[in-house]
Amino acid sequence: MGKPPNLFAFQSASELAPSLRQYILEAQASALSRHGTFRVALSGGSLPKTLAQALLKETNGEGKVQWAKWEIFYADERAVPLDHADSNHKLVQEEILDKIPEGAGKPHVYPIDVKYLDDVQELADQYEKTLVSIFAQRDSVKLPMFDLLLLGCGPDGHTCSLFPGSPLLRESDAWVLQIPDSPKPPPKRITLSLPVVTHGIKIAFVATGGGKKDIMKQIFDTDEGRQLPCGLVNATGQERVSWFVDYPAIEGVSFPARRGSL
Template structure:
């Protein structure tokens, strides 16, 4: 699998990063809708939902064309404080007219059986993608990811067996080193088949791990393993505080 080199865009402030990310999402949406009439996006938790709320002030967002999935989700009720869906609802969905039917959540009736939970979520992906795109793996228009201090992304953790998963679209985790332990996650084959993947990382706390991921990819941290196959492209949206130690070349942000 041939992967293009990551494009790293660094911004003086976190607010400038947020505005550029909004521009980027709108462009990805526009191109996807022009090409196939819909926009498929996978979201993460953390600070990302709050950053996406900047889209509420933008024109040109065709919310009815969005199909939203989660890069990973915790096996908790949808209104639980640990739920990525609850976080996205509070910080993002509540501020924009995104149709609830276009938001694909896990099935809360299956929380007691992680394998069933992951299978059911994979079936949602199959319904959205396999019948329309006829691909071995779904091809998201955009996957937005964060990165933990250990280099994990989604719920793909260093040293975990899921790093070598090659077949499943959605897998479960019952031993996450970060609570809560029970989760479902998109796998690397799905992430690396996306048309665009964008990491968002800001703040001094990300300096060391960002340097490792970008300057020493051979160390194999999960975030380093995100390398979409050509013609897919990987972007990093970072602020100068996070990128202070990175030697990897930065690229001026252009739409």
């Protein structure tokens, strides 16, 4: 048995940001020492705004975000144009990429290929080919290994576009999956598969606000919750998984949290 996930709790989302930054910088340093690049998969939702708080404010005495060495992928994406209001890429672009200071370097970003918006299976296949070109160019690998995945948790326990009860949770071979009929709009999406998500070297969830307390209690304190997508990531990733939450999000949760710092 491995160790359980890490649950880091803070007074508020703004107090969470410096510790999230420290965690990301440590993951960056480890990745750069291994292979000279930092490969990160991001989700959308409220996550990019919290990431912007964590990453865009440089402070003295800390390491720097080495943007030019980042490779950014999307843990899931909606089958919409890149400038559409539902696009995760648009959200990351507006919250983070457009605000990186001049001279700080730019990450290499891998959005979906909008040529395939009308064929979601092909959209997924093409994004998988992109991953293969990056992660499997030297030798064949069973799964891509991201240095860090930064994920959210939905009120139903979904993460990426992996929803509770979906047969996609049983997929063991594909790296990227199509969703033609998401229970949340927009219906057409692609997502990393559960084996890819849980194969990451580090996996971090950000969940804030009192609206998350019921699902957090389920995920961390009940057997049913451990079968939800977020619970399955916890079970497989174990101590490679870290949650960054505020106090309202874990009100009533019995699972032990470390409060106030990493």
